[in-house]
Amino acid sequence: MLTPDSRDVRCTSTPCSEPAVIRLRDSGQYLCSTHCIRHVENLFSRTVEDQRMIAPGDRIAVALSGGKDSTALLLLLHAALPAWPGVTLIAVTVDEGIAGYRDETIGAAVELTVRLGVEHHIVSFASLFGGDLDVLLKGRESRSCTVCGILRRRALATAARQAGATRIAIGHNLDDEAQTVLMNLLRGDFPHLVQDAASGEPECFIPRIKPLAWLSEREIVTYLILTGNYRELPECPYTGFALRSEVRAMLTGLEFRHPGTMKNLIRSRDTIRQHTPRASGVGSVQRCRECGEHCSGEICQVCRILGRPG
Amino acid sequence: MQIILPDRSTRQLDCGTLPIEEILHRFGINPVSVIVTRNGRLVPETAYAEEDDEIRIIRVAHGG
Ligand SMILES: [Zn+2]
Ligand SMILES: [Zn+2]
Numbered sequence: 001m002l003t004p005d006s007r008d009v010r011c012t013s014t015p016c017s018e019p020a021v022i023r024l025r026d027s028g029q030y031l032c033s034t035h036c037i038r039h040v041e042n043l044f045s046r047t048v049e050d051q052r053m054i055a056p057g058d059r060i061a062v063a064l065s066g067g068k069d070s071t072a073l074l075l076l077l078h079a080a081l082p083a084w085p086g087v088t089l090i091a092v093t094v095d096e097g098i099a100g101y102r103d104e105t106i107g108a109a110v111e112l113t114v115r116l117g118v119e120h121h122i123v124s125f126a127s128l129f130g131g132d133l134d135v136l137l138k139g140r141e142s143r144s145c146t147v148c149g150i151l152r153r154r155a156l157a158t159a160a161r162q163a164g165a166t167r168i169a170i171g172h173n174l175d176d177e178a179q180t181v182l183m184n185l186l187r188g189d190f191p192h193l194v195q196d197a198a199s200g201e202p203e204c205f206i207p208r209i210k211p212l213a214w215l216s217e218r219e220i221v222t223y224l225i226l227t228g229n230y231r232e233l234p235e236c237p238y239t240g241f242a243l244r245s246e247v248r249a250m251l252t253g254l255e256f257r258h259p260g261t262m263k264n265l266i267r268s269r270d271t272i273r274q275h276t277p278r279a280s281g282v283g284s285v286q287r288c289r290e291c292g293e294h295c296s297g298e299i300c301q302v303c304r305i306l307g308r309p310g
Numbered sequence: 311m312q313i314i315l316p317d318r319s320t321r322q323l324d325c326g327t328l329p330i331e332e333i334l335h336r337f338g339i340n341p342v343s344v345i346v347t348r349n350g351r352l353v354p355e356t357a358y359a360e361e362d363d364e365i366r367i368i369r370v371a372h373g374g
């Protein structure tokens with residue numbers, strides 16, 4: 001039998017000798033429960049401050065799927081509110097209409113907003129686009145995540161605008177962001193690589209902020225468990241993003257062997273952005289001939305998916 | 311010891327005391343994609359597991 005001391009690893013924050021709950025692979029730090037929660041809150045605040053994501057008087061629409069990332073995002077934003085004068089929060093949940101998956105996550109979202117006392121709006125694909133994702137996807141299931149992503153972004157922007165929001169906060173984490181950078185590179189998609197949604201480009205003029213962009217999935221799940229907010233929820237049944245799965249597997253392997261890879265990838269993107277003139281992004285913004293929304297072509301992606309005109 | 315895998319299936323492992331990362335390695339699981347509890351408490355993967363422990367492996371990556 002090992003003694004507790006040889007069996008456990010201790011927190012490396014000083015002065016602290018509590019048992020560690022997590023090892024941060026890139027910095028080599030071990031953190032106990034208290035210091036892990038503090039680390040996540042600090043990293044979140046620093047991201048918001050460094051990138052000036054929030055201004056006094058902002059009304060932030062939090063994209064709340066009810067899953068782990070958006071749950072952590074709402075909790076962190078809500079906890080930080082007292083420090084931000086005049087800033088208000090609302091939560092927006094998009095119901096894509098995915099059978100056997102969404103009901104439970106929406107239930108979790110409702111529970112959380114009631115508990116925190118946050119105004120909550122739920123918008124559905126059915127009401128906005130005339131059908132559930134399951135129906136809209138017929139015949140193009142292989143593109144499910146692309147189609148869903150485009151529609152979800154429009155649904156969020158519409159709901160946020162109706163609610164008078166000045167920012168949309170998205171729960172994308174470090175892993176998501178690193179995957180997106182690599183995917184854009186692998187596809188040769190320079191416009192999407194350099195486009196910065198925080199500036200309100202291109203289709204939605206409400207800036208999209210990502211306060212969790214420097215937090216890994218492990219840090220987020222650990223934070224939720226430690227604060228008693230973790231729950232297991234069903235996975236989305238659609239897996240139409242073949243490239244993302246491959247990129248995820250590859251990055252997870254690289255991060256294991258070369259800790260810090262994901263953060264370096266994001267730093268590289270930021271450096272490229274800084275050296276890129278604004279006009280190199282997704283192109284000039286016009287209005288869609290069909291729906292009048294901002295877009296980069298004659299007809300927006302949403303109308304093309306919905307088969308308008310026709 | 312009892313191992314609960316991310317898909318919730320359980321395995322019995324009789325191998326004495328060993329670091330949790332060694333268990334992950336045996337099951338072909340990358341520590342970057344999971345977190346681990348030992349007897350219900352979160353532990354870093356470098357902590358040790360012993361005979362009577364229950365080790366639960368939770369996947370953090372969605373869709374993978
Ligand atoms: Zn500590
Ligand atoms: Zn349109």
